[in-house]
Amino acid sequence: MADRLLEIENLRIEATAYPPGEPPREVVLVKGVSLTLERGKVLGLIGESGAGKSTIGLASMAYGRSGVRLTGGAVRLNGRDLMKEPASGLRALRGKEATYVAQSAAAAFNPAKRLMEQVVEAALAHGVASRKEAEARAVRLFGKLGLPEPETIGRRYPHQVSGGQLQRVMTAMALCPEPDLVIFDEPTTALDVTTQIEVLAAIKEAIRDTGVAALYITHDLAVVAQVADHILVLRGGEAVEYGETQQIITAPREEYTRALVSVRSIEHEEKPEGAEPVLSVRGVTARYRGTGFDVLSDVSVDLPAGQTLAVVGESGSGKSTLARVITGLLPAREGEIDFAGRRLSPALAGRSRDDLREIQMIYQMADTAMNPRQTVGTIIGRPLSFYFGLRGEARRRRVQELLDQIEMGSGFIDRYPAELSGGQKQRVCIARALAAKPRLIICDEVTSALDPLVADGVLKLLLRLQAEEGVAYLFITHDIATVRAIADRIAVMYRGRVQRYGPKSAVLSPPFDDYTDLLLASVPEMRRGWLEEALERRRMESAGN
Amino acid sequence: MHPVLILVARRVALGVLLLWAASVLLFAGTMILPGDVAQSILGQSATPVALANLRAELGLNDPPLTRYLNWLGGVLQGDLGTALTNGQDIAEALGRRLGNTLFLAATAAVIAVPLAIGLGLLAARYRDRWPDKVISTFTLATVSIPEFLLGYIAIFFLSVNFRIFPSLAAVHEGMSLGERLYAVSLPALVLVLVVLGHMMRMTRAAILNVMESAYVETAELKGLRPFAVVARHAFPNAVAPVVNVVMLNLAYLVVGVVVVEVVFVYPGMGQYLVDHVSKRDVPVVQACGLIFAAVYIGLNLVADIVSIVSNPRLRHPK
Known part of the structure; x- marks a missing residue:
């Protein structure tokens, strides 16, 4: 047929993999895929x-990227077989x-x-x-x-x-x-x-x-x-x-x-208001050294014990900076942070070991948040030794309990991070945070680098752990679907300020401010024609203003 | 003012400060050395009166700060003092020697730099294939062999066995350029072999590093020829590390050639310095040290400025 532009027939692609500590081996990346694309x-x-x-x-x-070889089948573009071309x-x-x-x-x-x-x-x-x-x-x-x-x-x-x-x-x-x-x-x-x-x-x-x-x-x-x-x-x-x-x-x-x-099908009822806040941020302003402007201006939020506060916003809105201020990595210029009934010192150096233990972090890139030369047992065991002085068999038993809690069996304790999948790596990071028995875990885009189905599993795990351990989450994300799935309260951040803040049901219901409206309306919906509708709405609104 | 100009000005100021610090160190260093210049000039049998007279004449009785300022003031006016051992004007004697050293260094550099970058590009282009292996092994070998040994090997084969080049690099005034080039051919060859390895390896590593980046893939997906990919997309982004190592090696060509000059009895700075160190001729050692420091700092300054100017983020801020 003349209008067939691209034809791929039974394509097979192989590559050489170099797993650490093992001899290189051949892996098959694509196993006999066929497709046709018309002009x-x-x-x-x-x-x-x-x-x-x-x-x-x-x-x-x-x-093919380095080491990738097309080993079988045919790729025809404009009728020419590319695998036979010089x-x-x-x-x-x-x-x-x-x-x-x-x-x-x-x-x-x-x-x-x-x-x-x-x-x-x-x-x-x-x-x-x-x-x-x-x-x-x-x-x-x-x-x-x-x-x-x-x-x-x-x-x-x-x-x-x-x-x-x-x-x-x-x-x-x-x-x-x-x-x-x-x-x-x-x-x-x-x-x-x-x-x-x-x-x-x-x-x-x-x-x-x-x-x-x-x-x-x-x-x-x-x-x-x-x-x-x-x-x-x-x-x-x-x-x-x-x-x-x-x-x-x-x-x-x-x-x-x-x-x-059907991914992102988690139904999460928001917990009632009125619980004592475990974390209370009051009027925090912060800037990085050597810059002349505030990355955070007058930020105030509360996080009730055992609940989840989602901090939403686009890149550069100050979400991660807020996490750095709460953990003490970036001392605030102004404002106070109260945690579990006590005032936290702005700088890391002024905090007690219990302050450090009770606030833990999980990061977006689980890969780089773990030492690649330590086993899972060592990684999770480290906070157990550091905070609780556990050694030897007692420590190993506790690591095993934590691994069971994150739904990973006993086979993982002696493995290295490179031998884990992306979702498993993030679970190990969660277990490491839990090992310190924290009252607050700051989750910085923890599911953004994961595939939707895997991310879903991690979110479900986080919700279950919250129900069991009563730990509070400060959940930083740019993804509205994740927010819906996990949040009790929401803070929408824009250019270093809290634009909108309150219980999930209130924040996600109209009337909206302009930015929240834009943010919510920009989340793609899984139906045809959504893009046109969303653009039309944007045009109408900008014409109305 | 343009931010690049500010950065460059700051870097130049830092270079001047560094050079000044070097002059202080040089002066202080020669003060700390044991022994007395007057004593070493006049020898053990000198009378106390003669020693005192000479000390006064040389200004050795002034406080150190005064002597330093006198020396620095002279240096800034191009007066490097007089050699103690033979009474010659240092600036004049040094000028000829420096000219010879620079001539040898330039000859070696003109051959070595393009050769090293070319070989580096070639090795990167044929990574892990035989051209890469041959080039890498050869340059590694020439870097690893001490330069005096390389010099004697070169003399043995090229001037004793085959009688192609002269074994003594004797130059004198009135020689034509061709005669001079012929005279320095062996030391130049040895220097090229010594500096080739570093520059070639850095070029290869820098290019390979850049070849991994996504924009090189973009260029390949545009259907550009491999050479165009390397020359237009990879090389401009590998300039800074390459220039740095090139400048370090050029500095070595000027200040590190002592051994090679001695092996070939070449009348350059190195020989001059060695002669006067053994005679404890402090003003000459200070002058040589200062010139070496200036060359080193100057060339590294050039490398830094090239790095600054070749960075588009600095050249074209937001």
Whole structure:
């Protein structure tokens, strides 16, 4: 058929893995996946990390990251079998017939070159257009993608524009040589939800206007539902289900797809008000050394014992700084912090060992929060020795109890972090925090780096532990769905201030202030047409103001 | 004012301060050394009167601060004093020697720097394949062998056995450039071999580090040729570490060539310094030390300025 742009047949991709302490071994990343993409259509590739989405995306340009090899099947682009093309043939098609939009535009742009230079580079290298034509086209694309000052933004360097703008410049870079196929690899995942909606809309419009075909890779079904015509669900390098977008999100056939669609189904009743606060933050203002502005201004929140306060906001709103102030890593300039009936010293050095023990932290990157050369037993055992003086057999028994509490069996105590999955690593970090018998655990984006199903499991575990141990959580997140699942109280932060604060039911009910409204309205919903409605509402509101 | 200018000005000021500190250290160091210059000039049989006279003449009876200021004032006017041993004007004698040393260093640098960067790029391009292994092994070997041994090996093969190059690097005024280059060919060769390894390895490591980054993948996915990827996208981001190690090696070429100059009996700074250290000629040692310090600080200053200027975040702030 003439309108078949990309055909992948029974594709098999292998790589060499180098597990620590073991000989290298061959792993199969993609096991016989087939797909077809017609001209001008958008196919969504969805799945959790390790499903092979990006690997397949790059394979459609016959590109493998280091050590990755295409070992079987066929990849046909515009009727040519890419696996039989020589390197020069592949170079001739990369950047001309197929282009790529990476997840992190901040890393994917060369920091030493101006944006325009990079945007037109592929078009010039392949002789698609003269410099003048290519630059004119780039300026048109900048305008179409809603970038400010399209005429001059190309003269800037990557660090001189924001993350959301950079992602749009990258889309312009992919569209500039007028390719037949664009591969979008998680293009909005690294963005704040309020920015994501704008970039998503810009990408969708650009796809429609240029008639280009696209592979849209993401782990977020609600996002892909807005742009894709068809969806292919992947798991562990195999295709699970393929169908029209509407069918996948409303009537999934496979068990796994159903789990993806119904994820974040936790129902959490908020606990009643009136309990004694375990943590009380009053009028806290803080700034980093050597900067001239406050990152936190006049922040006041209360956290009742055994409850969860969710702190929501976009990056740069001061969420993590609040955690640093409460833990004493960044002493507040003004304001007080009361904890369990006593006043906390602003600086870490002035706090007692009990102050330290009773406030524990769990981080976003469980990977880097653990010493890779210590076993799980050592990692969890350390606070047991430090705070309670447990040694030898007693310590090992207690570690085992904690491992049972986080639903990990006895086989894990002698393992190293590298031998654990992402979810298991985060569970070990939770156990380490619990080992200190804290009254407050600060959870900083603890589920953001996890796949939705795994994140769900971790949230359920946190809720159960709260019921058993009566520990309070200060839960920092940018994800509204997580907030709904776990919070009793919510503080919405914007530019270092608490914008809105109260019980969950009150904060999430109208009437809203402008920012909370924007935040809530920007969370993608899993139905077609949501994007258009949300944009329409935004337009109406900005017209009304 | 542009932030880069402020940074550069600050760095230059720091360099001047450092040089001043070096001059203090040099002066203090030669004061602490045991022995008396007058005594060592006149020898053991000197009469007390002669010693006292000479001390007064040399200003050795003044307080140290006065002597330091006199010396520093002279240095700033280009007067490095007089050599105690032969009464020559140091600035004049040193000028010729310094010129010779710089000529040798420049000859070695002109060959070594492009060669090292080229080999580094080549090794990075063919990472872990045979060109990389050959280059890495060879440069590691030349770095590891002491330079005097390299010098004697070079003399043995290239001037004794095959009689291609002269074993003595004798230069004198009135030689043409070609004759001079021919005269210094062996010491230059040895110096190239000594400094090649560091620069090549740093270039290779810096390029490989940058080749891992996402923007290099972007460039590859644009279908650019491998050479264009390395030259246009990788190299500009690897400049700072490479320039740093290049400058350190250039400094070595000026101040670290003592052994090589002695092996080839080359009339440069190194030889001059060694001669006068053994004669306890303090003003000459101070002058040489100051010039070496200036070269070191100056070249590292250049490296830092290049790093600052090659950083787009500093050059084009938000």
